[in-house]
Amino acid sequence: MSQQTVNTKGLNFARMNTADGVSPFDLFKYDYRTSVIKKPDGSVVFEMKNVEVPEGWSQVATDILAQKYFRKAGVPQADGSLGCESSVKEVTHRLAACWKSWGEKYGYFENASDAQVFYDELIYSLLNQESAPNSPQWFNTGLHNSYAIAGKPQGHYFVDPDTEKLMKSTSAYERPQPHACFILSVDDDLVNEGGIMDLWVREARIFKYGSGVGTNFSKVRGSGEKLSGGGTSSGLMSFLRIGDRSAGAIKSGGTTRRAAKMVCLDLDHPDAMEFIQWKSTEERKVAALIAAGYSNDYEGEAYNTVSGQNSNNSVRIPHSFFHKLEKGESWDFIARSNGEVMNSMPAKEVWDAISDAAWACADPGVQYDDTINEWHTCPEGGRINASNPCSEYMFLDNTACNLASLNLRKFFYEDSKTFDMEKFEYSARLWTTVLEISVLMAQFPSKEVAQLSYDYRTLGLGYANLGSVLMSAGIPYDSSEATAICGAITAILTGTAYATSAEMAAVKGPFRMYEKNKKHMLRVIRNHRYAAYNTPLAFEGLGIKPVCLDEKHCPDYLLKAACNAWDKAAQWGEKYGFRNAQSTVIAPTGTIGLLMDCDTTGIEPDFALVKYKKLSGGGYFKIVNQTVPVALKHLGYDVKQTQDIVDYAKGHQTFKGAPHINHDSLTALGFNDADLAKLESEAPMAFEIGFVFNQYSLGEETLQRLGFDTAQYNNPRFNMLQALGFTREQIAECNDFVTGTMTIEGAPHLKEEHYSVFDCANKCGDKSVRFIHANAHIRMMAAAQPFLSGAISKTINLPNEASVDEIKECYHLSWSLGLKSNALYRDGSKLSQPLSNKSETEEDNTEEKATASTDSAAAPKVASVGELTPEMVLEAAKRILSESPDTKFKRQLSNIVEKKRLPNRRNGFTQKGRVGGQTIFVRTGEYDDGTLGEIFIDMHKEGASFRSLMNCFSIAVSVGLQYGVPLEEFVDKFAFTRFEPSGMVEGHPNVKNATSIVDYIFRLLGFEYLRREDLVQVKPSDLRAPEAVEVPVVSEFRPVFNPEPAPSVSAAQAVVSSEPLRSKFDMQDHMREIQSDAPACNVCGHITVRSGTCYKCLNCGNSLGCS
DSSP states (O other): OOOOSOOTTOBOOOOSSOOTTSOGGGGSOEEEEEEEEEOTTSOEEEEEEEEEEETTOOHHHHHHIIIIISOOSSEEOTTSOEEOOOBHHHHHHHHHHHHHHHHHHTTOBSSHHHHHHHHHHHHHHHHTTSEEEOHHHHHHTTHHHHHOOOOOOOSOEEEOTTTOOEEEOSOSSSSOOOOOEEEEOOOSOSSSTTSHHHHHHHHHHHHHTTOEEEEEOTTSOOTTOBOTTSSBOOOHHHHHHHHHHHHHHHOBTTTBOTTOEEEEEETTSTTHHHHHTHHHHHHHHHHHHHHTTOOOSTTSHHHHHSSOOSOEEEEEEOHHHHHHHHHTOEEEEEOTTTOOEEEEEEHHHHHHHHHHHHHHHSOOEEEEHHHHHHTOSOGGGOOOOEEOTTSOOEESTTEEEEEEEEEGGGGEETTTTEEOHHHHHHHHHHHHHHHHHHHHHOOBSSHHHHHHHHHHOOEEEEEEOHHHHHHHTTOOTTSHHHHHHHHHHHHHHHHHHHHHHHHHHHHHOOOTTHHHHHHHHHHHHHHHHHHHHTOGGGOOSOSSOOOOOOTTTSOHHHHHHHHHHHHHHHHHHHHHOOSOSOOBOBOOOHHHHHHTTOSSOTTOOOSOSEEEEEOTTSOEEEEEOTHHHHHHHHTTOOHHHHHHHHHHHHOOOSOTTOSSSSHHHHHHTTOOHHHHHHHHHHGGGOSSGGGTSSHHHHOHHHHHHTTOOHHHHTSTTOOHHHHTTOOHHHHHHHHHHHHOOSSOTTOSSOOGGGGGGGOOSSOOSTTOOOOOOHHHHHHHHHHHGGGOSSOBOOEEEEOTTOOHHHHHHHHHHHHHTTOSEEEEEETTOOTTSOOOOSSOOOOOOSOOOOOOOOTTTTOOOSSOGGGOOHHHHHHHHHHHHHHOOOHHHHHHHHTTSOOOOOOSSOOOOEEEEEETTEEEEEEEEEOTTSOEEEEEEEOSOTTOHHHHHHHHHHHHHHHHHHTTOOHHHHHHHHTTOOOSSOEEEESOSSOOEESSHHHHHHHHHHHHHHOOGGGOSSOGGGSOHHHHHOOOOGGGOOOOOOOOOOSOOOHHHHTTOSSTTSOSOSHHHHHHHHOTTOOBOTTTOOBEEEETTEEEETTTOOEESOO
16 A cells, blocks of 8 residues: 655655565576667667676667667776676666665665665666666766766756755766756846857757757847847847757757757747748748759758757747637737837737648647646746747756656556556655655756756656557547546656655755745645546636546546545645655656657557567567557457457468468479578568568579579569569468558458557558547647646647648647647658658549541441451551641541550669759659659659659659650650759769759669660679679668559658669668658667657667757
8 A cells, every 4th residue: 555654754665576685686587688779771880799688678678778878988897997887787776876875865765774675676667667767867877976987077066955055066977967858048138147148058068968958038139129239139030040050060969959959939029920930931941942952851951051950949828819819809029128019910810820830840839828837836936938848847947857757568457457556656656756866966057957956856757658558458549538547647646746745845845945835836736636536616726727537437446546646745745845846747758768668658659550679689570569469358359369460460471371472382383492491581571572582582593493584683673473473463462461461450350449449640551541630649638737747748740631720720729628738740741851642643543535536437448447456557557647637637546545554553663863962762663564654753852843843744754654655755855954953973873974863864764774775874784793782771671672662652752772672661661651750860870750749769769859
C-alpha cells in the first residue's frame, strides 16, 4: 500500500524490487555486445566492442548507451590508466551514487539504510528500463563524484544550499548541469545585460551543452515605434533574424540546429502579422532561389540564405481573441512603448493568417496564454510568457527544468490488463526525489536562472509508452476508454509527485517563494483534484473548463487511485506546503524512450505496426510491433489466428508454402538446395521478393546455371522473376505472403470492428487507408492536460490533403478543450522536406473508342479486315497520308492511333544526379517489353516554377511516348540543348557533363534505353563491373534493381540513389513514406521520426532538438 503518513525527520524508502544484502546488479544477466552505428552508405560512424548490457536490452538501446551516454575519457581503468566507460553498471552507478550522495549530504533521507534502498531501487529501475532521466543527466551527472573528473569553469552559477548565496562555479563537473529545458527573458534594450544582444550570449551557453531555450519577445518594440534617442525602431523581426543566425551558427550541442529554440510572441504585438507569416514568406524565397539554380538541400545555399530555419515559432493567444473572433470584432495591435493601439484588423483575418501559415509551413504553433496562466502556481513571481522548444515546460522566465520519464509498459500486467498501482506510485515518488536532488546539485548557465531555479525548484516527471499499453490491452487510441485511462494515469503520476513534494517540504521546507504564492498554488492543486473527482462546477478561476476524469469509462481501480493521489497531495500540501512549484510534464522522450525500448513516446500512438529490429553489428530484420500479438490475444483470437494475422502484416519471411513462387516451383526451374538456402536467409530482411532474386543474393554462378547471361542480369531493368515466367499477379501474391502487407487491414480472421485497435499515427503500408484523426490526438492531450503541471510535447500530423479550415478546427478545438498549446504538421507542407505523394492521379479508365472515317468510304476493298496484316495497314496509311492533301483526313486517321496504356504495375528505375550543382531525380516507367512509356522529373521543391515546368514537360514527353512517338525522336531533338544549370554531372557512372538539364535527361534516356554510347562521356567498357553495380545501402541490405514501383513519383520516393542498380525501396524510403517531413539524422544519416515536437533517430538514438 502507498504511504499514508509523513516522516518529518527524512524520507523513508521500503524495498519494492530489491532485497537486503543482494546487489541490484546481480538481479540481471548480462551480454557483451558490439555497438556499430552506420550511415546509409555503410560507412561506420561509431564502433565499440564488449559493451556490457542486460540481456533483455535491444541493440538500439545498447547503441544509445555506448554512443551517447558512455563517458569516453577520464574514467579510471583496472590497470590504473584512464579510458572510457564500457558497462551499463558503471553508468547507472555514477548516476545513482551521485543522487544518493547529494541526498545524504543535505539530509533528504532519515538514515543510511533509506539512502541505500534509494540507490538500489534506482539501479534496478534503470537496468530494468522502467525509467530514465533526460540526456544531460547521462552526460554530466556523477563524473566528478565517481571519477573525480574536473574541468575549467564554463561560466555557470549555483545557489549554495547552506548559505543560500548565489555563487560562481569553480569547476565544470563538480556540480553537474542536468537540466534540458530553459526559458530566458529579453528586455527592450539593445546592448545592456538582459537585453537583446545579451540574449544571444545566454542562448549560446545553453546551445553549447545540447539544451534548448524558449523566449517571449513581446517586450521588444515593434516596427515604427519611437526610440528614446529619436527616430523609430527597426522592429522586432530584424532582431529575430539576427538571433536565428546566431542559433544556426552555434547549433545545439555542437551538432543539432533543429528545434533548439522557441520564439514566442503575444498576438497583440505590433509586428505579430509579420511574425505569423515569417516562415511561410521565407519558404517562398527558398522556392525562388531553388528555381534560380541553388541547391535544394536543407543545409544548402537556398536555406542558408533565408532566415527562420532554426526555431519553432508560437503565437500566444488569449481568450479575448477567440471571443472577438466569435463576435466578428476587430483585433488591436498594441505599441510596447506607450500602450497605444498601432493598428487594428478583423480578428477573422488574423485567424486566417495564422491558419494559412500553419497550413503552408507548420508554423506558427499556438500557445493559449490565458489557459496557461490560469493554471500558474506562482503568479506573484510574474506571468508565464514562454515555453521550452518542445512546449512541455511552461513557467517563469529565467528558469529551468530537468526531466525524467517512466516506461508505462513496465507497470502494466498484460494478462490482466491492469496497472500495478503500488509499483507505479513507488516509482513516481522515487523519481520525484531524484529530480528534486538534481535541482540541489545543479549549476546553471546564468545568474538569473540559477537563482530562480533554486527559488522555485520546478521538476518535469513524465511517462512514455501509453500508446503501446493501449494497443496491447486491445483498446483503440481514439476511444473514450483510452482517454479515460490516459487521464487517470496522468492524475496518479502528478498527484503522487505533488504528494512527494509536500513530503519533502515537511523535511526540507517548501520552496523559497511558496509563501508568496501559497493561495495560488493551493487553488491550482484544488482544481487538479476537482478534475479527478469530475466536479466541473467547483473549478476556481478558470476561463476554460478542462476535461474531467471520465468515471463512466475509467476502470474503478484507476479512478480510486487518482482520487486518492490528489486527496493526499491536497491534504499534505495544505499542511506542509510544497518543495516544488511544478512537478510533471509530458516530454518527447526521444532518445531515452529508445533507451527504455519504448514502442511509443509520451502519449503518442505508434507510428507503424511493422518495424525493423536492429542486429548487433548492423543490419535489421522485420518484426511486428510486439503489442500486436498481445492485443489479438485480448481480443479473443487464438494462437493460430494470431499467427496468421501477424504473418499477413510482416510476411511469413519464407518461401516455403508460398503461392506460385515456392521451393517446389523453384526446384522445377533449376534451383538447388544451396540456392533455396540463400533465398531463405535473405527473406526476413526483404522489402519485396524481387530484391532477393538477383546476382547479389544468389551469385552469378547460379544465374548462369539458370540460363541467364551477364548482359541480362547486369541490365538495370532485368526482372529475374518475370524472366523465369512468373506473372505480375503471381509475384504480387507471393510478395504479400513472404514480405507482408505492413498492415492488418484485410488480414484473415481479423474482424473489422477491431481495426481501430491497431490504428497508428500514419497509414501503414500501401494497402492501408486508416490512421488516427487529428481530433483524437487533441482529445487524448485534453484528457491528460488537467493533471499536468506543465504541458505536452506533441506534434499532430495531418494528411497532405488537409484544408486550412481543418487547421482552424484543430487549433480552436484545442483551445476549447483546455490545452495549453498545439503544434500541427500537414504532411509535406514544408518546402525543406520532400513531399511524399500517397496516391497517383488515376488514369482515365474509360478506353477511347477509335473511329476512322474517310471521304472515300465507298472505295473498293482489297481484303477483309480479318485478312489485313499490320504491315499492310502501315503501308496503306503511309500511302494515303503522302498522297492526300486533306489535313482533316490526316487528323481523322491519326485518331485511329490509341494511347498505349502502361501496365498498372511497371518496371523502371530512379536515377539521382546533380547537374551544375542542381539535384535532379529522373524516374522512368516501362511497358512489359522494356520500352520506355513515361518519365517523371523532380528537381525543385513543391511550388517552384521550374519544377512545375519540368513536370509539364515530362507529361508531354510521356504522352508522346504512349501515342507512339519514338524515343529516338525526342533524344535527337532535345539532346545538346543549352541553358542553365549546366556543367559537370554527378551521380551517373557514364554521363559526366551536360549542357542543360534537358540535355542530361535525354543523354541518360538515350544511353539507358537506346544504348546510345555516343551520348555519354564514359563508355561502359571503361568502368569496372564491381564499381558500376555494387552500392552499399542501409542496414547492409544488398543492392538490387527492378523493384516494380508504382507509376507516380515524388521527391520522397525518388531520393534514393545515384546508382541505377540500387532499389528505390530500402529502409530509408520506408521511413520517408511513413513520415515524409522527417529529416535525416545529422549523426548517422538515417531518416528520423517525430518525437513530440522534435525528431529522433531509430538507428543511433540521436535527438534532433533539445536534449
